[in-house]
Amino acid sequence: MAKKNDLLPGTLDLLILTTLKRAPLHGYGIALAIKRLSDEVLTVEEGSLYPALQRLLLQGWVKAEWKMTETNRRARFYTLTAAGRKQLGVELSEFQQMIAAIGRVLQDA
Amino acid sequence: MAKKNDLLPGTLDLLILTTLKRAPLHGYGIALAIKRLSDEVLTVEEGSLYPALQRLLLQGWVKAEWKMTETNRRARFYTLTAAGRKQLGVELSEFQQMIAAIGRVLQDA
DNA sequence: ATGTATGCATAGATTATCTATGGATAGAAA
């Protein structure tokens, strides 16, 4: 079994927080949003997504409420908290710094 | 104890292969090169580096020989193999595709 | 009635990384 890696490890929290920036979404919607926005390149497996959402809940970056979807289904909608919005800023800047650093290595070496 | 993460997980092999692109290096030299090229942003711990080198050896991406350094020390010098050079190309392009995809999500969301 | 897409979630395995060590030697400093 080859190791595929649908995702660059360490980026999932950032991706999730980003999709919640504009509006609350349920888990399935988050996964679809990431897939769609990335032009099908990034796929978030459910076994990665839900544990990640638990982590985010525990740390208070998001909160969750049961609501009805447009298709008349019960679903947990996740919303960015104020702390989560702040955290998003932190993680985004850390990520960009990392990427820039990696870029320098890849380019100069 | 806060989790720091000196590195973006999943990028170490690519970084190592890249530093070996021009010339063979020993482990310590690889770590220094990555640190220096990244302007001190990226730090490769020895506990990450040596296991990674073992993986690369096992897969045949690099080969190793004991030699003397300029400072008169014995050290294992790692060299990219032909397969390793090819692998570097693959990983580089996968990485760039990932980063581009992540960029789209971060931007459009 | 049956299938398909939607939606939740967990268990277990795997992998990668970090922390914390430990050992050895060259050369400088004291």
Next chain:
DNA sequence: TTTCTATCCATAGATAATCTATGCATACAT
């Protein structure tokens, strides 16, 4: 000559993140 610092190897154990594989439930279309 002793001691310190930098250079070099490497492993063990813990931790964390992700994937694979499931399982359950319901709305709606066929």
